[in-house]
Amino acid sequence: MSKKMNAIVAIGYGSPEVLKLKEVNKPEPKANEVLVKVKTASATKADAMMRTGKPYFARLIIGIKKPKKEIPGTGFAGVVEALGSEVSNFKVGDRIFGETAFGFSANAEYLVVPEDGIVMRMPENLDFSEASSYADGHLTSYNFLKEIGKVKPGQKVLINGASGSLGTAAVQIAKHLGAHVTGVSSHRNAGLVKSLGADEVIDYQKTDFTKGSEEYDLVYDTIGKSSFKAVKGILKPNGAYLSPVLQFPLLRDMLITSITGGKRAKFEATGANKPAKLKAMLADVVEIFKAGKLKTVIDRQYPLEKVAEAHRYIDSGRKKGNVVIYNA
Known part of the structure; x- marks a missing residue:
């Protein structure tokens, strides 16, 4: 050999x-x-x-x-x-x-x-x-929505970058967790996002989702193109802005909001968790797939x-x- x-x-x-x-x-x-x-x-x-x-x-x-x-x-x-x-x-x-x-x-x-x-x-x-x-978009989005964001049935979740690897998984996982899901994507990808279970889709090329009147329990920015400052106005009083994209302003906002309370900014490097925890979460993701809820x-x-x-x-x-x- x-x-x-x-x-x-x-x-x-x-x-x-x-x-x-x-x-x-x-x-x-x-x-x-x-x-x-x-x-x-x-x-x-x-x-x-x-x-x-x-x-x-x-x-x-x-x-x-x-x-x-x-x-x-x-x-x-x-x-x-x-x-x-x-x-x-x-x-x-x-x-x-x-x-x-x-x-x-x-x-x-x-x-x-x-x-x-x-x-x-x-x-x-x-x-x-x-x-x-599976260990990229699926596992990361499960970690952010279930473990960090602690999404509960009936909550309103907005997913920025809803047509990407993390976003397509996030739409489905958030729906599985019982959330009302709004996806943000281009008009070209709106049909895909809707087909994965999104209740609403915002075309970012026509509408700035950060300027809307709707409030959300959680904004999951899968692509790191927004910020806590930009979405603060559309978060509910105890809402959270989450992103897996490492940037200094996000780390700063996470530190500040961990002290002040109320609306929060959160980041985590999913891969930095211990293998046992990641493996357990991956097993949970597989169960969602087996239930026919994850493509x-x-x-x-x-x-x-x-x-x-x-x-x-x-x-x-x-x-x-x-x-x-x-x-x-």
């Missing part, structure tokens, strides 16, 4: 052109690890932001001059190829999916994950293309060697739902 594999390597920070297809050493599983033959991986807005190395203070974590983990990508789905000597929960041939979090490395033909990491067997009726995106919207699929092209498409801002990378 070859000890080499193809992988995408980030040679630095910058445009999609920093992503190069290279032959690298195939990883070998440690005692507690599983070697996965990757069938599909996700390509996300977060991946594209990591590629640019911005915001700059994020480099303190991911690498100053270039990524510490040179192979990008976090969400994956594949087949167990080999097991470490201490692995007991999986067997060779198992169809599995999950998230490498700060381990990255998913844009490759093989990767290794710890047995007790964010990895699960795939439900029989879930395919590889869908599964690789995965896939916009485009690219072969591994065209990850740079996938990133260019993501950077265009025209992405609907998820972009998937596949190995032939």
Whole structure:
């Protein structure tokens, strides 16, 4: 068996052109690890932001001059190829999916994950293309709506960026939790958002949702294009503005509102949670899928060697739902 594999390597920070297809050493599983033959991986807005190395203070974590983990990508789905000597929960041939979090490395033909990491067997009726995106939009939106936002039946939730990876998942999860959902998207994507269960859709090209008269219990800004200051006027007295997009003003507003109370701003890096918590939330998301309440919207699929092209498409801002990378 070859000890080499193809992988995408980030040679630095910058445009999609920093992503190069290279032959690298195939990883070998440690005692507690599983070697996965990757069938599909996700390509996300977060991946594209990591590629640019911005915001700059994020480099303190991911690498100053270039990524510490040179192979990008976090969400994956594949087949167990080999097991470490201490692995007991999986067997060779198992169809599995999950998230490498700060381990990255998913844009490759093989990767290794710890047995007790964010990895699960795939439900029989879930395919590889869908599964690789679960730990991105689905898991993140579940965390923000259920765990952080604590959405309750009857509450009013507005989702900005409702046609993206996080947004398409959020519309469905918020409806599953019993909320009245308003999605914000372009007119071109309004039909998609409505089909996923949104009660109302606002065309951001015609209407500034922050200037409306409707009040919301929660505004979930999946794309980080608004702000707590901008939406404060449409939040109910104890409402919250949530966003997974790391920006200094949001961190400042989160600190201030945690002291003042009332309307709040909240941010969290979902991937920074402990693997056990993330795995439990992923299991909850799978149950929503099994109940027929969660569809995965896939916009485009690219072969591994065209990850740079996938990133260019993501950077265009025209992405609907998820972009998937596949190995032939």
